[in-house]
Ligand code: SF4
């Protein structure tokens with residue numbers, strides 16, 4: 001699980017005691033600070049400089065064209081004797097110079113430098129559609145899903161999700177799983193058409209025909225392939241074979257749009273079997289919990 | 297209450313789902329509009345991080361959020377245990393609007409938008425779903 005995290009905020013101050021930033025400079029500066037992972041507030045008054053009622057959300061840095069004279073707020077925004085924010089006069093500095101000020105003060109507050117951060121790719125459940133059937137929990141091999149103490153489906157381990165893989169959204173019979181950064185609707189959160197619902201329904205029917213479990217099919221194919229591989233002991237061919245099986249699986253079950261990297265890095269046959277059994281058990285437990293709560 | 301709801305802009309990092317020129321155009325025009333506003337690097341990341349800022353946003357229904365599909369944005373707040381109020385917040389979708397259209401939706405006077413919900417949301421009471429992850 002990812003621990004709750006507060007990211008320091010940068011305020012670009014353009015109130016009474018600072019000259020306005022030049023328009024394209026402001027735009028570029030905001031973009032660069034956002035790309036570094038920090039929220040930015042454009043403030044035109046001192047109101048934005050301290051947020052005493054919201055610990056943790058106070059700005060860490062206030063940048064402005066102060067022309068050598070910091071605003072009165074620079075002295076007054078403090079808690080227990082500690083300044084809430086560091087005020088920096090950026091008059092006359094170019095973009096690079098301002099960014100080095102930001103980096104120097106804030107770089108240690110984020111986990112990874114920009115460009116190396118985790119791409120936040122994970123399933124988001126539309127609870128207005130979800131029926132808590134637990135198919136997603138049974139399907140996912142990477143423990144992304146779990147259940148709350150009262151048996152409700154929950155996305156618990158976002159960072160375990162395989163980047164750019166939307167496969168679980170395809171197994172949800174209610175079209176309730178979104179990936180906001182996915183290219184197309186309705187997975188990206190776009191409105192759901194009756195066609196989408198019909199298509200998802202068909203997919204489940206296909207999956208039911210295959211024994212109700214896409215991974216069971218995957219396992220069978222892997223098992224067949226594996227017995228061949230053990231004879232051939234040829235890793236490259238084994239990989240190609242796995243890819244071929246998965247491609248076939250894709251065309252049988254519909255385009256799952258699973259990236260090739262994810263397909264080729266799927267766990268071994270044994271691991272898949274163990275994981276799938278564990279996931280199924282967890283789903284069954286959650287459903288039992290739910291049922292027990294209903295009868296109470 | 298000011299004439300304008302507070303504006304929150306999501307920069308949608310890591311993915312090209314919102315065209316660069318839309319993001320750039322909106323940021324620049326917001327900056328030039330002489331108003332106060334907030335920008336976040338990526339609402340998805342904040343949802344995964346359970347960032348306390350989401351709580352502050354959710355507590356203020358007088359807000360316009362420039363991000364992506366309203367269903368996705370609502371889902372992200374629910375996932376973080378901080379569902380947005382059913383009435384009030386307006387979500388402007390930069391995946392389907394260009395910079396000028398986004399700005400128009402963000403800047404229109406309160407009266408013009410009163411009663412108009414960009415997205416008819418029907419989210420259930422799900423505040424317990426995202427909060428405590430075990
Ligand atoms: S598969 Fe869909 S409907 Fe079933 S629990 Fe998961 S999100 Fe909900």
Ligand code: SF4
Nearest residue numbers: 180306308339340364
């Ligand atoms: S909420 Fe939408 S616009 Fe914002 S980061 Fe997520 S996908 Fe991008």
